[in-house]
Amino acid sequence: MVRIGAFLVGLFFSGWLLISFLVGAVAYVTEPPAVTVEHEFHRDPKHVSFSFDGPFGTFDQAQLQRGFQVFKEVCSACHSLKFVAFRDLKGIGYNDAEIKAIAKNWAIKTPDVDPKTGEMSTRAPVPADYFPKPFANNVAAAAANNNAIPPDLSLMTKARHHGSAYVYSLITGFQPQPAELLKEFPDAKTPQGLHYNPYFANLNLAMAPPLTADGQVTYGDGTKASVDQMAQDVAAFLTWTAEPKLENRRRAGLATIFFLLIATGLAYMAYQNIWADKKKAA
Amino acid sequence: MSFPWAEQYTPKHPVMQWVDEKLPLPRLVYNAVGAGYPVPRNLNYFWNFGVLAGLALMIQIVTGIIMAMHYGANTAVAFATVEQTMRDVNAGWLMRYAHATGASFFFIVVYLHIFRGLYFGSYKAPREMVWLLGLVIFLLMMATAFMGYVLPWGQMSYWGAKVITGLFGAIPVVGEPIQTWLLGGFAPGNASLNRFFSLHFLLPFVIAAVVILHIWALHIPGSSNPTGVEVKGPQDTVPFHPYYTAKDGFGAGVFLILFAILLFYAPNYLGHPDNYIEANPLSTPAHIVPEWYFWPFYAILRAFTVDFFFVPAKLLGVLAMFASILLLFFLPWLDTSAVRSGSYRPTFRKFFWILIIDVLILGYCGGAPAAEPYVMISQVAAAYYFAHFLIILPLISRFEKPLPLPNSITEAVLAKYGKTDGEPVAVPAE
Numbered sequence: 081m082v083r084i085g086a087f088l089v090g091l092f093f094s095g096w097l098l099i100s101f102l103v104g105a106v107a108y109v110t111e112p113p114a115v116t117v118e119h120e121f122h123r124d125p126k127h128v129s130f131s132f133d134g135p136f137g138t139f140d141q142a143q144l145q146r147g148f149q150v151f152k153e154v155c156s157a158c159h160s161l162k163f164v165a166f167r168d169l170k171g172i173g174y175n176d177a178e179i180k181a182i183a184k185n186w187a188i189k190t191p192d193v194d195p196k197t198g199e200m201s202t203r204a205p206v207p208a209d210y211f212p213k214p215f216a217n218n219v220a221a222a223a224a225n226n227n228a229i230p231p232d233l234s235l236m237t238k239a240r241h242h243g244s245a246y247v248y249s250l251i252t253g254f255q256p257q258p259a260e261l262l263k264e265f266p267d268a269k270t271p272q273g274l275h276y277n278p279y280f281a282n283l284n285l286a287m288a289p290p291l292t293a294d295g296q297v298t299y300g301d302g303t304k305a306s307v308d309q310m311a312q313d314v315a316a317f318l319t320w321t322a323e324p325k326l327e328n329r330r331r332a333g334l335a336t337i338f339f340l341l342i343a344t345g346l347a348y349m350a351y352q353n354i355w356a357d358k359k360k361a362a
Numbered sequence: 363m364s365f366p367w368a369e370q371y372t373p374k375h376p377v378m379q380w381v382d383e384k385l386p387l388p389r390l391v392y393n394a395v396g397a398g399y400p401v402p403r404n405l406n407y408f409w410n411f412g413v414l415a416g417l418a419l420m421i422q423i424v425t426g427i428i429m430a431m432h433y434g435a436n437t438a439v440a441f442a443t444v445e446q447t448m449r450d451v452n453a454g455w456l457m458r459y460a461h462a463t464g465a466s467f468f469f470i471v472v473y474l475h476i477f478r479g480l481y482f483g484s485y486k487a488p489r490e491m492v493w494l495l496g497l498v499i500f501l502l503m504m505a506t507a508f509m510g511y512v513l514p515w516g517q518m519s520y521w522g523a524k525v526i527t528g529l530f531g532a533i534p535v536v537g538e539p540i541q542t543w544l545l546g547g548f549a550p551g552n553a554s555l556n557r558f559f560s561l562h563f564l565l566p567f568v569i570a571a572v573v574i575l576h577i578w579a580l581h582i583p584g585s586s587n588p589t590g591v592e593v594k595g596p597q598d599t600v601p602f603h604p605y606y607t608a609k610d611g612f613g614a615g616v617f618l619i620l621f622a623i624l625l626f627y628a629p630n631y632l633g634h635p636d637n638y639i640e641a642n643p644l645s646t647p648a649h650i651v652p653e654w655y656f657w658p659f660y661a662i663l664r665a666f667t668v669d670f671f672f673v674p675a676k677l678l679g680v681l682a683m684f685a686s687i688l689l690l691f692f693l694p695w696l697d698t699s700a701v702r703s704g705s706y707r708p709t710f711r712k713f714f715w716i717l718i719i720d721v722l723i724l725g726y727c728g729g730a731p732a733a734e735p736y737v738m739i740s741q742v743a744a745a746y747y748f749a750h751f752l753i754i755l756p757l758i759s760r761f762e763k764p765l766p767l768p769n770s771i772t773e774a775v776l777a778k779y780g781k782t783d784g785e786p787v788a789v790p791a792e
Contacts, residue, residue, distance in 0.1 A: 082695045083756045089689075090752025093682050097745035100668040100675075104738050113734055135627045163445045231639075235445070238630060239638035281648065322638075325448070325455045332456065333626025340622055344615025351608040358403055358600060359779055 117265040121258070123278040125245035130316055132244075138327050139320055144172040146299050147317025150310050153297050154290050155233065156188070158225060160213040163234035164321050167207040171324050172317075179207045188212040226273045228286030237315070238322040246279065247315040252308060253279040254289040365584065367596040369397045394577065400599035401606055402587035404775050408482070409585070409606075410613035411475035416573065417614055418468035423566050425461040426510075429454075433513065435559035437552045440515035441640040459629035465507055466632045467621050469655035472500060480693075481714055483702030484586045490694040491579040497690055499572050504656070506565040509558040511653055512550070516637030521650045523550040523558070529663070532677040549643060589774045590702030591767055598771040649731045657728030658721050659683050661740040662747065664732050682744070689751050696751065699759035706765040710758050713750060720746045 131140040148169070151161070166183040174182065189202035190212045205212055214230075215221035221229045237243030257276040262269060270276045274284040294306045303309060320326070371392040373379045382389055392398045432451050434443040447454035476496070479485055485493035508526060512519045527550070531541040546553025584593060593599055600606075624631065632654055636647050652660055666679035689696075704711045720743050727740035768774040 082692055083698075086689070086692060086696055086752040086756065089685065090748045093685065093748040094745040094753070096668070096670055096678065097665055097682075097741045097748070100666060101738055101741035101745070103668050104734065104741065108734050108738065163442070163449065168449070235638040239635050241635055243635070329455060329459075329626055329629070333622060336622045336626065337619060340615060340619045344612065344619060347608070347611040347615045351612045354604050354608040358605070 117261065117268040118282055120264070121261050121278055121283060122281065123249075123253075125242045125249040125279060126252075128245050128248050128312060128315075130244055130312070130319070132316070132319060132326060135330065135333075138330075139172070140316065141173040142301055142303075143313050143316045144320050145174075146297075146301065146303060146310075147313035147315070147320075148172060149299065150291075150297050150314040151233070151317055152186075154310075155314065156211070156214065158214055158221075158230040158287075160215075160230075160232045161211040161234050161321060162213060162232050163210070164324075165208065165210045166205060168324060172320060176207070183207050183209065186212065188214055191216075226286050230287070233318055233321065235322045237319045243322065244315045244319045247318055248311045249279040250277060250285075251289075251291055251311040251314070253277045254285075364393060364398065364581065365400045365593065365596075365599065367599075368393070368400050369601055371396075371398055394581065395607070396603045397601040399581065399584075399602040400593075400596070401585050401602050402593055402598060402771050403600045403605075404587050404589065404771050405585065405606070405609075406588050407613065408474070408478040408588075410610055411471050411478060413610040414471045414613060414617050415468065415475055417617065418464060418471050419566065419569060419573065421464045422461060422468060423570070425457045425464060426563075426566065428457045429461055430563060433559070435513070435556050437515060437555055437641070440513065440555060444514045456625075459625050462633060463621065463625045463629055465510065466653070466655065467617070467624075468503065469507070471617070472503065473655075476500070477718065480717075481704040481711075482586060482588060483590055483697070483699075483704065485694045486697065486702050487694065488583040489580070489586060492576060493694060494691060495572055495576040495579055497687070499569055499576060501687065502565055502569045502572065506562060506569065507653065507655065509562040509565075511637075512555065512558045513562060514637060515555065515641045517639045517641055517645070517647050518634050518637040518650070520550055520641035520643065521647055522652055523554060525650055526652070527554075529680045529683075532674070532680045534677070550641075586702065587771060588703060588705060589768055589771060590706065591769075591771055591774070594770045651729055654725070654729060657726070658724035659686060659728070661724040661728035661736075662686050662744045664728075664737065665740045665744040667737060667741075682748070686744075686747060689748075693751065693755075696756050697759045698756065699762060699764065701764040701767065706767055707758075707762055708765065709762040710755075713754055713758060716746070717750050720750070 131137055131143065151159075166179050166186075169179050169182065170176075183205040186205050188211075190205045190209050192201055192203045193199070194201040215224065218229050237247055240246040254275055254277050257270050268283075270284045274286055275288055276283060277285045291307045291310050294304075296307075297305050297310055299305050323329075371382070371386075371389040373382050373388070378388060381387070389398075429447060432443060432447040432454065434440055444458065447458055449455075451457075479493060479496070508522070512523045523545075527541050527544050530544060531537045533540060542548055544554075545551070546557060584599075587593075634651065634653075651657070660683075663679040663683040666675045666682060669675050670678055699707065699710070701707055704714055723743045724740055724747065727736045727743065730736040768777065
């Protein structure tokens with residue numbers, strides 16, 4: 081009884097799947113799926129190498145500080161960094177006094193309540209504060225940015241495939257729309273107010289090119305601030321903001337795996353030892 | 363519930379004798395996973411995965427309880443509290459990554475455990491109850507994993523919850539009220555998140571309870587073995603401790619090394635980047651995909667594209683997806699071959715490997731976008747999946763000519779080691 085029932089159920093599901101397959105195959109041949117402009121012109125992130133690549137890579141603190149400077153002078157005008165606090169900057173090599181000064185002089189103030197009147201007010205951030213957001217809310221952010229909300233950057237490099245290379249590619253990837261694209265997809269012209277960028281998922285990005293000229297930021301350590309350099313530095317900085325514990329994790333991993341290899345080796349010898357008499361011919 | 367030659371628990375220390383009289387808990391443990399449980403001497407490494415699944419469950423419970431101490435089950439703060447755990451809690455990143463990677467390893471181990479059972483016929487009499495309880499554990503695991511994935515309240519959490527509860531919406535007439543009832547609203551929201559957190563905390567302990575039943579049911583007939591030949595006498599078995607505790611110790615070491623490699627060096631490899639974007643009901647991700655361990659079932663769900671008269675394709679997909687798991691409950695009665703082990707079933711073995719490839723193909727298609735050619739491939743693969751269990755397997759078991767079985771476990775072992783002239787063999791016990 082069970083087997084007859086099973087046979088009928090199996091026949092139904094398998095049969096209907098094969099019929100669905102035939103219907104789909106006929107449709108596939110008669111009306112091949114249209115190629116989309118994103119499919120044809122979207123590009124995977126460029127190849128770029130960072131000091132933290134590979135299992136033993138570590139952050140380059142000078143680069144993180146340069147990237148922080150790019151974030152501070154360029155990105156932070158529109159993008160928030162809400163999961164990172166000023167105190168966290170210790171992780172990229174600033175000392176307490178420097179962090180205090182960075183917080184105090186930050187261009188955006190931290191919202192607060194006036195302790196005397198109870199009215200909403202603002203004050204200079206302190207190291208314990210998270211980076212204040214540039215816009216009071218999403219409506220304000222959209223209103224100021226051609227109806228697009230600049231995303232928070234704290235986790236950006238983990239929120240995209242190959243995130244570090246993606247950030248670098250996106251920043252350096254602005255270009256005029258290719259002529260072949262418009263020839264093949266005349267309707268896909270980049271709308272007014274958007275910017276063509278093949279590294280962006282739907283090719284047209286509301287953000288204008290943020291880094292436009294070499295020397296836009298003046299690095300304190302004498303590194304030449306080419307657009308390429310600044311893009312790499314800020315991508316490295318955002319990799320740190322997304323995964324500040326990366327170096328701890330890799331160090332802990334090395335110790336753990338070293339320990340486990342020894343323990344497993346001993347466990348294997350114990351296993352062989354215990355089984356020795358059972359693995360011989362009697 | 364054991365073989366007559368099982369070693370007896372005889373406490374020597376007066377305190378242990380006193381405990382044994384009042385509460386024979388040490389005796390229970392001794393008989394369950396100690397020297398009091400005789401096990402076939404010829405188990406291969408595939409028999410390690412039961413213990414490893416137990417280890418994975420314990421890792422999940424420990425890391426999960428610690429994470430729960432820092433988690434806020436409220437849509438306003440859930441995403442942020444997870445990030446705070448990652449950044450500001452001592453070793454919080456370790457707990458979080460261990461829990462996320464641990465879920466994947468739990469499923470890897472359980473899938474290997476299930477395929478071990480399929481190949482070696484572990485589901486057959488007298489061990490049907492072990493198999494059925496194992497499937498209950500598997501279903502509970504799937505529910506737990508699904509609800510756990512919602513908790514960080516990222517984009518995939520939100521949209522995954524929406525799609526999966528939407529499956530119930532496909533049921534005619536009562537579907538939509540059921541979906542609303544499950545979510546506590548018309549879309550995933552605070553009520554859904556709270557109940558998912560509550561159940562995600564509860565279910566692992568239910569799993570632990572069913573694991574105890576699973577082991578209890580196993581200990582009545584005793585463990586199966588790679589030949590599928592029943593234990594005939596004391597020469598066929600060794601005590602679980604120290605023989606298999608030693609082997610499991612080595613297995614656990616290998617498991618933990620692989621686990622550590624992924625956990626410390628590629629913790630986000632098996633996750634989806636979209637879940638690092640906070641849930642946004644107004645922005646649908648381009649491709650909504652579940653975690654990898656659900657991909658084969660997700661492919662079956664999406665393989666139904668044509669309505670069957672008045673039955674919509676979506677409902678067929680939902681029914682087929684549930685059927686693809688539920689049919690495993692009937693397996694002990696679908697496969698009637700008296701021979702258990704695939705090693706002695708030449709035809710069965712070929713189809714078994716086709717099934718493995720088929721499930722891998724389904725998994726690949728389930729993770730791919732719902733576009734051609736993936737849908738067509740998953741249609742053929744899903745058709746084979748159902749045909750394999752419901753049509754091919756019963757037919758094989760009727761017509762196949764099995765190879766001759768060894769007379770006993772010991773004979774099979776000696777045939778393997780007989781030619782070594784008493785030298786210790788480097789090959790581990792197989």
